[in-house]
Amino acid sequence: MQLKRLRPTIILFAACLLLSTAAAAREGYQRIVSLNGTITEIICALGFEQQLAGVDVTSTYPATVQKLPKVGHNRNISAEPVLALRPDLILATANFLPPAVIDQFKHTGVKTVVLEQEYSVEGTKKLILEVAAALQAPGKGEALCRQLDKERQALHIVQQSKKVLFIYARGAGTMMVAGRETPLDRIITLAGAHNAATGFRDFKLLTPEALVAANPDVILLFDTGLQSLGGVNGLLKVPGIPQTTAGKKQKVVTMDGQLLSGFGPRLIQAIRELSEKINA
Structure with a gap:
């Protein structure tokens, strides 16, 4: 058939x-x-x-x-x-x-x-x-x-208490956050931090209420995602972002999407870079 x-x-x-x-x-x-x-x-x-x-x-x-x-x-x-x-x-x-x-x-x-x-x-x-x-x-x-x-x-990662929230953005219209058992959840953990989104698996629509509840210390995006929002100033216009610790301190980290989430031959490089940016 x-x-x-x-x-x-x-x-x-x-x-x-x-x-x-x-x-x-x-x-x-x-x-x-x-x-x-x-x-x-x-x-x-x-x-x-x-x-x-x-x-x-x-x-x-x-x-x-x-x-x-x-x-x-x-x-x-x-x-x-x-x-x-x-x-x-x-x-x-x-x-x-x-x-x-x-x-x-x-x-x-x-x-x-x-x-x-x-x-x-x-x-x-x-x-x-x-x-x-x-x-x-x-x-x-x-x-x-x-x-x-x-x-x-040769990699030395220091475990820390910082909460990191990954936001997938393609413009302000539809934004998603990465929950448990996603590549972003795993790379955040490997970099020594904690995923701020813990109550669900996979990806979920971003809401102001969820942002405030998660209250991340760091907001993580693909570099193309932040660009689609118009940079940090555009991100700060998203409802709920200014009320978070990350929003108040403007602690926003970006990385190349394939490097950050690919889990390929450059994985150790990705872990090191993310850890350094979270702690900068």
């Missing part, structure tokens, strides 16, 4: 892709499409950037990958633009890619590897090793994990 629902363009690709899969397995993958920014970072850190044929729009690092063809956002990927790049390997994470799209990829015969992402240092190492295995380069994965361990050993 799935094949009947596939568009003709996908079926046209199938024959060529089936023929190329065996050769790709022997010679190493030559046309990789990554559907996750962290996976893209890992692919590049392992030395396979030249094999990338396309990426999703969350793939922003290293900067050179931004020149590659984009196949959309990983939250709403469709099969056609991905298959149009004639990939011999598709890499993605399970938290975003719809199962129906995964089935479409597999029906065409394209090697598709869908990985689970865990937001911890050990989870990052596991993801690195799994991507390296998919690229048939386990030794490179082990070397990258050793480098991550070396960086972690």
Whole structure:
């Protein structure tokens, strides 16, 4: 039934892709499409950037990958633009890619590897090793994990009582706060602070009442999020912000979104930078 629902363009690709899969397995993958920014970072850190044929729009690092063809956002990927790049390997994470799209990829015969992402240092190492295995380069994965361990050993984080609230903003219209079991919750904890939002999981709409109740010492945003609000002055116009300790002291911290929440090869750098900015 799935094949009947596939568009003709996908079926046209199938024959060529089936023929190329065996050769790709022997010679190493030559046309990789990554559907996750962290996976893209890992692919590049392992030395396979030249094999990338396309990426999703969350793939922003290293900067050179931004020149590659984009196949959309990983939250709403469709099969056609991905298959149009004639990939011999598709890499993605399970938290975003719809199962129906995964089935479409597999029906065409394209090697598709869908990985689970865990937001911890050990989870990052596991993801690195799994991507390296998919690229048939386990030794490179082990070397990258050793480098991550070396960086972690040199990291000294002081635990503190500061409460940090992450706000996801794209303009003042819709703003969300990060609760428990989110990448932002985990990175705040790793940086030695506490998530000010504790009563819920995932993300929740920001309300003035919730802001005042959380009363964060620090407000954390992606740098693009603060820009969308018009900077700190714009943020201070959001109802509830001026009544918080962070608002009164104008203690606002911003970081690059992929660095802060990606949990990729730069994880230790992200922890160190966030800790330093919280304590500045």
